[in-house]
Amino acid sequence: MKRPLVVLSLAWVLGYFVHGWCRLPATAYLLAALAALVGGGWAYYQWRKGVVITLLLVGVCLSGGRISWVEGHSPSALSPLIGASAESSRSLPVVGKVTSLPERDGDRLLFVLDVERLRMGGKWRHLPQREPVQVTVALSDPSQWRRTAQIKPQQTVAMPLTFQRPPLPRNPGAFDYREYLARRGIHWLAEGKSLSEFRLLAVARYHPLYWMGGVRNWASETVKQIYPEQTNGVMRGILLGERKAVPERIEQNYSTLGIIHVLSISGLHVSVLLAVGYWGLKRLGMTREKAAGLVMALLPLYVILTGMGAPVIRAALTAGMVLLATLLRRQQDVLSFLALSFLLQCGWNPHVLEEAGFQLTYAITAALVIGTGSLGDALPLPWAWARQALAGMLIAQGVSLPFALVHFHEYSLLSGVANLLFVPIVSLVVTPLGMGSVLLAAVWETGARAVAEMVTLCLYIVDGGVGVLAQMTPLHRLWQTPPGWWLVAYALASWYLFAAWCGAFRFHSGAHRVYGWICWIGLLFIAASMKIGSDATRITFLDVGQGDCAVVEAKSGQVIVIDGGGRDVRDGEASFDAGKQVVVPFLKFRGINQIDTLVMTHGDLDHIGGVKAIVERIPVKRVVRNSSPIQSPMEREVMTAIRRRGILVQVPRLHRWERLGEGVNWQFYHPGISTRHERNEDSLVFLLTVDGVRFLFTGDAGSPTEDQLLRQLRLPDIHLLKVAHHGSRSGTQSKWLEVLKPEHAVISAGKRNRYGHPAPEVIRRLQKERIHIWRTDLQGAIQVEVQTGRLRIASVLKDGG
Numbered sequence: 087m088k089r090p091l092v093v094l095s096l097a098w099v100l101g102y103f104v105h106g107w108c109r110l111p112a113t114a115y116l117l118a119a120l121a122a123l124v125g126g127g128w129a130y131y132q133w134r135k136g137v138v139i140t141l142l143l144v145g146v147c148l149s150g151g152r153i154s155w156v157e158g159h160s161p162s163a164l165s166p167l168i169g170a171s172a173e174s175s176r177s178l179p180v181v182g183k184v185t186s187l188p189e190r191d192g193d194r195l196l197f198v199l200d201v202e203r204l205r206m207g208g209k210w211r212h213l214p215q216r217e218p219v220q221v222t223v224a225l226s227d228p229s230q231w232r233r234t235a236q237i238k239p240q241q242t243v244a245m246p247l248t249f250q251r252p253p254l255p256r257n258p259g260a261f262d263y264r265e266y267l268a269r270r271g272i273h274w275l276a277e278g279k280s281l282s283e284f285r286l287l288a289v290a291r292y293h294p295l296y297w298m299g300g301v302r303n304w305a306s307e308t309v310k311q312i313y314p315e316q317t318n319g320v321m322r323g324i325l326l327g328e329r330k331a332v333p334e335r336i337e338q339n340y341s342t343l344g345i346i347h348v349l350s351i352s353g354l355h356v357s358v359l360l361a362v363g364y365w366g367l368k369r370l371g372m373t374r375e376k377a378a379g380l381v382m383a384l385l386p387l388y389v390i391l392t393g394m395g396a397p398v399i400r401a402a403l404t405a406g407m408v409l410l411a412t413l414l415r416r417q418q419d420v421l422s423f424l425a426l427s428f429l430l431q432c433g434w435n436p437h438v439l440e441e442a443g444f445q446l447t448y449a450i451t452a453a454l455v456i457g458t459g460s461l462g463d464a465l466p467l468p469w470a471w472a473r474q475a476l477a478g479m480l481i482a483q484g485v486s487l488p489f490a491l492v493h494f495h496e497y498s499l500l501s502g503v504a505n506l507l508f509v510p511i512v513s514l515v516v517t518p519l520g521m522g523s524v525l526l527a528a529v530w531e532t533g534a535r536a537v538a539e540m541v542t543l544c545l546y547i548v549d550g551g552v553g554v555l556a557q558m559t560p561l562h563r564l565w566q567t568p569p570g571w572w573l574v575a576y577a578l579a580s581w582y583l584f585a586a587w588c589g590a591f592r593f594h595s596g597a598h599r600v601y602g603w604i605c606w607i608g609l610l611f612i613a614a615s616m617k618i619g620s621d622a623t624r625i626t627f628l629d630v631g632q633g634d635c636a637v638v639e640a641k642s643g644q645v646i647v648i649d650g651g652g653r654d655v656r657d658g659e660a661s662f663d664a665g666k667q668v669v670v671p672f673l674k675f676r677g678i679n680q681i682d683t684l685v686m687t688h689g690d691l692d693h694i695g696g697v698k699a700i701v702e703r704i705p706v707k708r709v710v711r712n713s714s715p716i717q718s719p720m721e722r723e724v725m726t727a728i729r730r731r732g733i734l735v736q737v738p739r740l741h742r743w744e745r746l747g748e749g750v751n752w753q754f755y756h757p758g759i760s761t762r763h764e765r766n767e768d769s770l771v772f773l774l775t776v777d778g779v780r781f782l783f784t785g786d787a788g789s790p791t792e793d794q795l796l797r798q799l800r801l802p803d804i805h806l807l808k809v810a811h812h813g814s815r816s817g818t819q820s821k822w823l824e825v826l827k828p829e830h831a832v833i834s835a836g837k838r839n840r841y842g843h844p845a846p847e848v849i850r851r852l853q854k855e856r857i858h859i860w861r862t863d864l865q866g867a868i869q870v871e872v873q874t875g876r877l878r879i880a881s882v883l884k885d886g887g
Contacts, residue, residue, distance in 0.1 A: 089419070089421060089422050089425070090137075090141055091422045091425035091426050091429065092421055092422060092425045093138060093141045093142060093145065094141055094144075094145040094425070094429060095145075095425040095428045095429055096142070096145075097141060097142045097143075097144070097145025097146050097148075097149065098145050098146075098148070098149040098428075098429060098432055098439075099149075099439065100142070100145075100146050100149070101145060101146035101147065101148065101149025101150045101153070102149055102150075102153065102436070102439055104146055104149075104150050105149070105150035105153045105154060108150075109154075110150065110154065111154055111158075112151045112152075112154040112155040112158065115147045115148070115150045115151030115154060116147070116151050118143075118147045119143075119144050119147035119148055119151065122140060122143035122144050122147060123140065123144055125140070126139065126140025126141075126143070126144070127140070149432070149436070152432075152433060152436050153436040153437075156435075156436055156437070162217060162273035162274065163213045163214055163215065163217050164201065164204075164213070164217050164219070164249070164273065164274055165273065165274075167204065167206060167211055168204070168206075168249045168274070176248070177246040177247060177248050177279075178204050178205060178206060178246065178247060178248075178249070179204065179205040179244065179245075179246050180199070180201055180203075180204045180205075180244065180245060180246070180247045180276070181201075181202050181203050181204070181210075181242065181243070181244045181287065182199040182200050182201040182202050182203075182216065182219075182242070182243065183199070183200045183202065183216065183240065183241065183242050183243075184197055184198070184199055184200075184237060184238065184239050184240065184241045184243060185198050185199070185200050185218065185239055185240075185295075186198035186239060187238075187239060187299055187302060188234060188237045188238075189328070189330065190225070190231070190234055190330075191330050193224065193225045193226075194222050194223065194224060194225060195222070195223045195225055195234050195237070195281065196220070196221070196222055197221055197237065198218050198219070198220060198221070198272070199218070199219055199221045199243070199276070200216035200217065200218050201213060201216060201217050201218075201219055202216050202242075217271075217273075217274075218270070218271055218272050219247075219249070219272060219273075219274045219275065219276045220252075220267060220272050220274075220275050220276065221247065221275075221276045221277070221278060222275070222276070222277050222278070223245075223277075223278040223279075223280070223281050223284065224277075224278070224279060224280055224281075225281060226280055226281075226282075230280070230281040230282070233281055234281070235303050236286075237284070238289075238295075238296050238299035238300060238303075239293070239295035239296055239298075239299050240289070240290040240293040240295050240296040241286055241287075241288070241289050241290075241296070242286075242287040242288040242289075243284060243285060243286055243287060244285045244287055245278050245283050245284045245285065246278065246279075246283055247276040247277065247278055248276065248277045248278075248279075249274050249275070249276050250274070250275050250276075250277070251264070251273075251274065251275070252264035252267050252268075252272075252273075252274070252275050254866075254883060255866075255882070256629040256862075256866035256867060256882055256883060257626075257628050257629055257668055257671075257672055257866060257867040257882060258626065258672060258675060258676075258867060258869065258882060259495070259671065259672060259674075259675025259676070260668070260671060260672070260675075261671070268437075269435065269437040269438065269440065269441070270435075294386075294387070294390060295390060298387065298390040302326060302390075305325070305326060305524050306322055306326055306328065308524050308527045308528075308534075309321050309322050309325065309326070309524060310322075311527070311531075312523060312524075312527055312531070312534050312535050312538045313538050313541075313542060314542060316542075317541075317542045317545050317546075318331075319331035319332050319333055320332055320333070320336060320349065320545060321520050321541070321545075323349045323350055324348070324349060324350070324512070324516065324517055324520060325517070325520050325521060325524065327350055327398060329349065329350050332349050336349070336549060336552075337349060338556075338702075338703075339549075339552050339553055339556040340552060341496075342496075342498055342556045342562050343498050343500055343501055343504040343552060343555055343556055343562075344486075344490065344496075344497065344498050344501035344504065344505070345501070345504050345505055345508060345509055345552070348508070348509055348512040348513065350397070356388070356398070356401040356402055356404075356405045360381055360385070360405050360409065362518050363377075363381045363384070364377050364378060364381050364409075367380060367381065374412055375412070375413050375415070378409040378410075378412040378413045379409075379413050381409055382406055382409045382410065382413070385402050385405070385406055385409075386402075388402065389402045397443050397447075400431065400438075400443065400444060400447055401447070403427045403430065403431065404424065404427050404447060404448075404451060406427070407420075407423035407424060407426060407427040408420055408423065408424075410423055411423045420455055421452065421455050421456065424448070424451060424452060424455065428448050431444070442489060442492075442493035442494070445489055445493075446486060446489050449485050449486075449489065450481075450482050450485050450486060453481050453482070453484075453485045454478055454481055454482065457477070457481050457584060457588075458474060458477050458478050458481060459474075459477075460588045461477040461480065461481065461584065461587060461588060462474040462476070462477035462478075463588075464587050464588050464589060465477060465587075475506070476506075479502055479505055479506050480502070481584075482505065483501060483502040483505070484580055484584075485580075487576075488568070488573055488576055488577075491565045491567065491568055491613065492567055492568070492573075494674070495564055495565055495566065495567065495674040495675050495677060496562075496563070496564055496565065496674055497563060497565060498561060498562040498563070499561040499562070499563070500555050500558060500561050500562070503555070504552065504555055507551060508548045508551060508552060511544055511547070511548055512544075512548060515541075515544050516541055516544050516545060516548075519537055519540060519541050519544075520538075520541050522537060523535075523537040523538045523541060559705055563614060563679055564673065564674045564677050564678060564679050564704075565613055565614065565616075565677050566616050566675075566676060566677030567675075568613050568616060572609065572612065572613060572616075575609055576606075576609050579602070579605040579606045579609055580606065582598075582601075582602050582605060583599075583602030583603065583605070583606050584602075585598075585602075586598035586599045586601070586602040587599055587602070616677070621641060621873060622641055622871045622872060622873035623638070623639065623640050623641050623747075623749065623750060623776045623777070623871070623872045623873075624638075624639040624869065624870065624871050624872075625637070625638050625639075625776075625781065625869075625870040625871075625872075626639075626672070626867055626868070626869050626870070627808070627832050627834055627860075627862060627867060627868040627869075627870070628651070628668055628669060628672060628862075628867050629668070629834075629862040629863075629866045629867045629882070630650075630651030630652065630664035630668050630669065630696065630834070630862075631651070631652065631662065631664060631836040631837070631839075632652065632692055632812065632835060632836030632839045632841070632843070633649070633651040633652035633664055633692035633693060633695070633696070633834070633836070634648070634649040634651065634687070634692065634693050634785070634812070634834045635647070635648065635649050635650055635651045635664065635668070635669055635696065635834075636648040636649070636783070636808070637669075637672065637673070637676075637678075638750070638774070639676065639678070640746060640747030640748065640749075640750045640776075641747070641748060641749070642747035642748035642749075642750070643747065644682045644683075644746050644747035644750065645678050645680065645681050645682050645683075646681070646682060646683045646684075646685065646746060647669070647681050647683075647684045647685070647700065648685045648687065648783060649685065649686065649687055649693040649694065649697075649785075650664065650665045650669055650684070650686075650693070650694055650695070650696035650697035650699075650700050651664025651665060651668060651669060651692070651693075651695065651696035652664055652691050652692035652693070652695035652696060653665075653691060653695030653696060653720070663695070663696055663699050664695065664696035665695070665696025665697060665698065665699030665700045666696065666699035666703075668696070669696055669699070669700055670699060670700060670703045670704065673700075673704055678704065679704070679705070680704065680705045680706075680707065681700070681704055681705070681706045681707065682707050682708070682746070683707065683708055683709075683710055683746070684697065684700070684701070684706050684708070684709045684710070685709075685710045685711075685770065686709060686710070686711040686712075686724075686770075687712075687769045687770045687783070687785030687786070688712060688714070688765055688766065688768050688769040688770065688785050688786060689714065689716070689717055689718060689721040689765055690765060690766070690786060691718075691720055692812075693785070693786070694720075694721065694724050695720060695724075697724050697727075697728075698723060698724050698727045701727055701728055701731055701733065702727060702731075705731075706728075706731070706733050707733070707734065708733060708734040708735070708736055709728055709733055709734070709735045709736070710735075710736050710737075710738055710770070711735065711736075711737065711770070712737065712757055712768050712769070712770055713737045713757070714757075714765070714768045717765060738754040738770065738772070739754070740754050740755065740756070741753060741754070741755070742754075749776060749777040750774070750775070750776050751774075751775050752772050752773060752774045752775070753772060753773050754770060754771070754772040755771045755772060755773065755795055755799060756769070756770065756771040756787065756791055756794070756795060757769070757770070757771075757791075764788075765786075766785070766786035766787060766788055766811060766816075767787060767788060767790050767791050769784065769785025769786050769787040769791070769810070770783075770785055771783065771784050771785065771787055771791065771795065773802070773804070776872040777872055777873075777874065777875045778875050779805050779806075779872045779875060779877050780802060780803070780804040780805050780806075781804065781805065781806045781807075781808065782804045782806075782807050782808065782826065782828070783808045784807070784808055784809070784810035784817075785810060785811075786810055786811040786812075786814075787810045787811070787817060788810065788811060788814070788816040788817040789816060789817050789819055791817075792810075792817060792818075792819055792821075792822045796821065796822065796825060801825055801826060803826065803827045803828075804826050804827070804828050805828065805829050805830065805877055806828060806829065806830040806831070806832065806870065806877070806879075807823075807826060807828035807830070807831045807832070807857075808831075808832050808834075809831050809832065809833045809834075809844070809848070809852075811843075812833065812834055812835040812836075812839075812841070812843040812844060813833040813835055813843045813844020813845055813848045813849070813861075814841070814843055814844070814845060814848070815845035815847055815848060817848075818848045818851060818852070819851075820851050820854075820855075823851060823852065823855045823857065824855070827855075828855075828857055829857065829858065829877075830857065830858045830859075830860060830877075830879060831852050831857045831858070831859050831860065832860045832861075832862075832868050833848075833859065833860070833861045833862070833863075834862045835861065835862060835863045836863060837863045837864075838863075839863070843863075844861065844863075858879075860879065860881060864883070865881035865882065865883050865884070866881060866882035866883040867881070867882045868880075868881050868882075869881070869882070
């Protein structure tokens with residue numbers, strides 16, 4: 087048994103799935119582990135066999151037991167104290183210790199606070215143990231922005247905070263922020279109104295986290311000074327993990343090509359920096375063991391300096407195990423040390439196994455350790471370094487592909503090319519020289535600026551190349567999550583292709599390579615053509631906050647997007663963009679690579695503010711809008727983005743039926759020539775029919791438009807009404823409802839919006855007509871399916887969720 091830790095690692099993964107299936111208590115798993123250990127020991131004593139099976143059984147039981155124990159012993163001590171207060175949004179004085187490096191995000195400051203006590207009912211309540219909460223503090227003026235540099239880890243502080251539960255995902259496929267925080271032991275969010283209410287009580291000046299926080303602030307300011315404005319944000323992301331400093335355009339291009347990891351602290355960065363340090367110490371005359379030991383000793387400082395994020399800790403632990411293998415002269419057994427780091431992290435926090443970054447790190451690293459040498463030797467290239475580089479790229483791309491489809495629903499066919507061309511420049515040139523420029527600035531600023539100029543030139547070259555590849559839209563695909571059978575088939579096909587290239591088959595090896603490629607490429611085509619729910623037409627009313635957006639997916643494959651939600655702009659930056667943060671992620675989740683028609687009902691911000699982000703990310707065939715002239719800078723910006731991409735813009739002709747797909751048709755009722763009234767009354771109003779089921783979309787049209795349509799048209803009974811203007815009292819009159827006779831009504835409004843939408847009188851009118859009301863502010867996204875003329879409706883959340 088050469089690698090028992092590898093077997094235990096595989097057993098741990100299996101135990102995770104076993105626990106998800108049977109959900110036994112921790113004691114049952116412990117007893118099963120003891121039984122397996124005793125039985126395996128007896129089998130080995132009798133027949134000298136059964137070690138692997140014993141390790142597998144014990145590992146499965148330990149994994150399931152650890153997960154069960156963590157799930158049963160991680161309640162929140164704050165919950166029984168602040169449950170009622172959180173519902174009333176009342177601020178509570180709190181004392182706690184800052185435990186993370188504060189991060190500024192626009193006009194907000196974010197950090198983790200370990201709460202020690204809080205004041206309720208005139209008394210201070212001490213928690214049995216400190217509990218972390220994610221704190222957000224509003225920064226109201228530039229003086230507060232400057233003060234953020236004074237807030238460092240290990241400071242004991244006091245401030246009033248308002249608590250609330252982390253939100254559940256409100257749209258299909260959305261990021262589950264509550265689950266993400268729970269994996270880190272955080273069960274509550276807390277908000278401070280102003281940094282002026284922040285009071286410093288005590289400072290642990292000699293704690294490494296405190297003084298490294300000061301070093302981090304100095305390094306961040308140094309990067310701003312020696313690098314030009316166009317590149318200092320990228321360099322802060324690469325060197326210090328400040329991802330929010332990276333310009334949005336650059337981040338989007340790198341993400342599209344699947345190389346976003348080079349813009350933040352990743353395992354690749356840590357490995358390169360450690361390799362440079364290790365090589366430098368060896369050049370100074372140190373032995374391999376001493377160099378490895380010294381670099382290992384400095385590794386925790388680097389983790390603290392870069393913010394102690396989960397990816398940094400994971401990368402440091404993985405790289406540290408490789409150094410430990412060198413220190414112990416066990417370089418040939420790196421896989422076992424990798425397995426040890428895997429078990430340590432899973433043992434500490436079993437739920438880390440659910441994170442995409444964790445899965446990618448260990449799957450790719452293990453595959454590279456196992457297969458790079460063998461595949462590199464088999465590739466028909468004359469240079470050894472080229473063979474190894476190509477082999478590493480092929481293995482990394484092949485292994486990462488299913489993880490990308492499952493977690494990100496996106497994969498570019500140019501990802502391998504981008505990794506081969508640009509990642510070495512960033513990792514081997516930009517990162518080491520960038521770190522060197524920051525260190526050099528401490529003693530020689532002129533020299534540091536000269537190095538920064540070389541780094542900037544490299545970044546310009548990389549950014550230009552990435553920009554060119556990112557524009558090749560047909561090669562960047564969105565994919566639906568493949569089913570389990572496809573993942574198993576892909577794993578088998580990948581192993582078969584790898585084995586065929588490495589010469590595992592003695593006879594007809596060339597034929598096996600051809601068969602391997604056929605199987606592998608065939609599975610990609612199957613994944614690309616998958617369409618969930620293609621036997622029904624689906625309409626999803628997305629929860630975009632105080633705004634509107636609906637996505638129609640016809641069973642024939644046609645996609646219609648109606649409005650794009652809004653944008654919340656503060657200090658010149660979009661703090662919330664529904665197109666970027668809600669609509670595009672949903673389209674990615676559904677594997678939608680093209681929008682056939684994008685409807686802009688009218689030009690209000692809460693309806694078309696997110697359209698720019700949509701057209702910049704997803705190809706659009708045509709845009710349908712009313713004939714009103716452009717009336718705002720935001721609307722002009724949206725239309726400029728549409729025209730820049732050559733998208734056809736049409737004004738619909740009234741009262742004509744148009745076929746959109748199999749069983750899907752629409753007819754526009756309003757407006758004709760612009761009425762020049764309030765912009766809401768220029769909203770497009772149209773009837774959409776799906777296999778005989780009728781939907782009426784009304785934009786923000788109010789009572790004047792309703793009266794006009796009731797006078798001019800004989801409106802049919804409808805099955806579902808999209809209530810106008812988020813349920814404002816300006817529309818949805820009783821006589822409107824009496825004529826339309828809808829069975830269901832969908833109201834798109836923001837949770838606790840400042841306008842009071844939907845208006846109570848509108849709700850009463852709908853209830854009086856016995857219409858089933860669906861609200862995005864209470865229920866999240868509303869999902870409608872039409873199949874063979876039948877209407878099915880469900881919400882993502884329960885009422886009030």
